[in-house]
Amino acid sequence: MGWNRLSVAAFLTIGAVLLGLLNLAGRLPINGPTEPQQLEAKFEKINGADAVSLGGSIGNAVDFNAMCVDGAPFYNDGQDLFETEALIELILAQADHPDLFFVVLGPSSLYHDNGLPVQGSVHRRRAVYAFLQGEGRWELIEADWRQALLAQAMPAMGDELGFPWRAILSGTIGQSHAHEPDLALDTVGIAPEDANSTGHLQARQWEEEIDATVFYHPEVFEETTQALLRTAKMIDQAGGQLIVVAPPNIAPLVSELRRSRHDLIVNYSAALTALREEGAIVLDHWGDAEYSTRYELFRDASHLNAIGADKLSRSVRNRLVHSEIVEENECSK
């Protein structure tokens, strides 16, 4: 094989074709809609709604049905606060945007930056970028040009690219795995005897993630707090109201973090205080004893299950009615 300019050009052309095919393969809804398509579908339901919820997977704590509010969930797994800010900016740019913005926030949310591969969630940033770019918004999130570039160059890589095709293949040969229904998953609580180990494990995992994030992005807490404050100001200027919900965690996780990561708790409280001062309504249930020892309300150490979300959302509703943010109606009585 001779190495000359022509052979290199031919070699690179073949590569470009292959990469183009892989790019296309990552955009196709082979095994259900892709992540950007899921965001698109959720986004379409926001226009005309009264409220919207954002945040990471703990966003499931806000149940609009239980709250008797016409709301649309727009939270997604691992959504960080920089993405929340960009998504709210997009929502506010719509003509008929909601007035109430629920942002669900836990202590570890302040240490999340999907632009860092270390948290294993860069693909989420890429999905948010692909969605935003599809909506014609090309601004960078927290100056993260890498995932902005990849969102177009190679929107799906690794499992996101391979898994749907493998699932189809295994389905063809009769090996597809049956999925447990979501409802069944969401009403199962934590066994009291497992609560300590579950809390301890979650605390350890968070500590590792936070340490790794701070190692690469030492100012992450300051920057997420600033992103939240900018978001509050932006909503206020658009005539809306930011409602920050800090959902409960199980007691062993709360006490473990209070013991081992005092800095985290101090920063979390400081962020909530700053948000209050910026005009946000902050409903802090993080260490709330009414929930934290009722393990039947939790899916895991930091996520409420459907029953827990229902209970919390009713309580949130009462607070909002009391503050005259939402009106009393038949549904909520």
Add this chain to the structure above:
Amino acid sequence: MIFHSIDYLLFLPVVAALFFAVPHKWRWLLLLAASNIFYASWRIEFLALLWFTTIVDFVAAKAMMRAPRGSKERRALLALSMLCNLGPLAFFKYSALLAETTFYDVRIGDYSLADVILPLGISFYTFQTLGYSIDVYRGKREAETHLGIFGVYVMYFPQLLAGPIERPYKLLPQLRERQVFELRRSAIGCSLILVGYFKKLVIADRLALMVPEILATPEHHTSLTVTLAAAGALYRYYADLSGYADIAIGSSLIMGITLSQNFRRPYAATSIAEFWQRWHITVTRWFTDYVYIPIARKAKVWSRFIATVLTTILISLWHGASTAWFTAGLVAGLLMIGEAAIRRRRKSLASATLILGRIGISEKGAKFLGRNANRALLWFFLLFLGSIVNAPGWEETLGIWGKIGELPADALSFSAGFGVFTISKTLLVLIFALEIYQWLDERRPVFDRLEAAGPIIAWPFWWGVVAVILVFGVFTSATFLYFAF
């Protein structure tokens, strides 16, 4: 900057293009600037430490040249170099170990010893510069007179963070040499980088997703799963470390600078001693030259034993600052002494061959059996030692040993403990493919084979590797295991 980042994929071609574009006399400056950008992109504050080490060793070595051999002044200069190299290394690397084992409550303000951050690459550049100073002290080489070129020798970006640890006689002349761009050599470099990415992203990071969880809770898994996970943890180490080395060597080769081979199929070794000759070759050679040989040379009977154990402990502690690594190093040293003692009993080996001959096995067959029996024994020892360092604690290590111990009985009885395992079958196929690739490569480079086969075979192969990396790779791990060294 991490090798498997977009930053590096853009950085390397730009640096390589500029390297050949600028006049030869300024290339050192380009490499120095590129290396500083490469390092500072992580944390700029540790650049000062890197320059401190560089300047101290440069000045000390030049001063040594002026001092007579064997003089107090020369010894003092070496001591100064050692202090300035090993002092920061000891502080940054072993603070956490001290905090865990001895000084639990030592705090300065809000900081404890456990909060000390390990500067990336410190274990590598420290030993590279220290080796240089020792060589100059011993009169084995002249001191480098150009601070810029010496700076590149210490900070050369492909090998700055994780080696290979290069000796001055190998790297310094290449940095002075006028390199000419060669398309074929660059293509070989790119193929090495590709194989490195395959090892890291497809094998090591995929194993990292499944193996630690199994080793942390061995009691919840079958004996076969735990044994495979223990083997997987060893393979993960190899794929991660050798993957990094391949990317480093390939990157450097594009610019015409050849770095040393760091791994040579270590798991194909037939003894612990041979394993060390194939595993982390540049590190082992460094410790052999500067620790083992000076001690073993002493005439005392026990000096060789002490040298062996001390060297394996130091190599082990270099890999990780923990009591588990210390124990693994100590046991490895003792095992090597035991292995050497057995190997000296040639009579018993000859009689084993004789017995095999009597039952109809040819000499060639006996050798084949012997080699593979030795490999199996080596793997047994590696699983034993690996479980010490790969498990989160001693309780889990004992759990892993217990499960491995149950494996033969489970296998013989085909019990449930043997039957089910949870390691991905696709991954096992990919590991097998890598092993075949390396087996072929050791005999004749795969690049040459494919080049001879023509583009119809070669091009789909290399683009196929790219596709496999993109489909089966894990793109969510930010670090190499090396970065903890």
